[in-house]
Amino acid sequence: MSDNVENLVLEHLRRLNSRFDKFELEQMDIKMRLTAVDEHLSGIMMSVAGINNRLDRLEERTGRIERRLDLTDAH
Template sequence: MSENVTNELIFSVLQQMQADMSELKFDMRDIKGRMTMVEEHLGSSIIAISGVNSRLDRVTDRVERIEQRLNISEHR
C-alpha cells in the first residue's frame, strides 16, 4: 500500500491538528475555571466547619462548667 504524501495532505492534517489543539485549549480553560470554583467552595466549606467546631467547643466548655457547678461531672 503506497500512498503519495503530498504537501496538501500534510497541510490538511496539520490544519485538523491545529483545530483539535484549539478545542483542547478551550476545554482546558473551562476545566481550570471549574476547578477554581471547586477550590473556592471547598475553602468556604472548611471555614464554615471551623466555625461550627469553634461553637461546639464553646458549648462543650459551658456544659462542663454546668456539670461542675451541679457536681455531676464525670471524673476522667
Template sequence: MTDDTTNLVLEHLRAIRSDIGEMKQRLGSVEIQLSAMGQQIGALTTAVYSSRSGMDDLRRRVERIEQRLELADH
C-alpha cells in the first residue's frame, strides 16, 4: 500500500470510529428513555388496576344498597 492509500484508510477508520462513538451515545440515551417509559407504563398499569378495584368496590356497595332497598331486579 502506498502512503496515500494508508492515510485514506486510516482517515476512513477514524471517521467510522467517530460515527460508532456517536451511535453509542445515542443508543445510551434511547436506552434511558426506554427505561423511563417502561417505568411510566408500570405506574399507569398500577393506577388503572387500582382504579378498577375501587370501581368494583363501589359497584358491589351499590348492589348491596339496591338489594337492601329492594331496588334491584332479580
C-alpha cells in the first residue's frame, strides 16, 4: 500500500511541476509583451515631446511676427 501512496504523491508532484512550468512560460510571455508595450509607449512619449517642442517654437515665431506687424491685442 505504501507503494501506491508514494506513486500517487509522485504523480501529484509531477502534475504540479507541469502546471508551474506552464505558468512560468506564460509569465515570461506576459513580461515580454509588457516590455514591448513599454518601449512603444516610450516612443510615443518622445514623439509627443518633439511635437510640443515644435509647437513652442512655432508659437514663439508667430509672436515675433505679430509684434513686428503690430498685430497684438491692446488688452
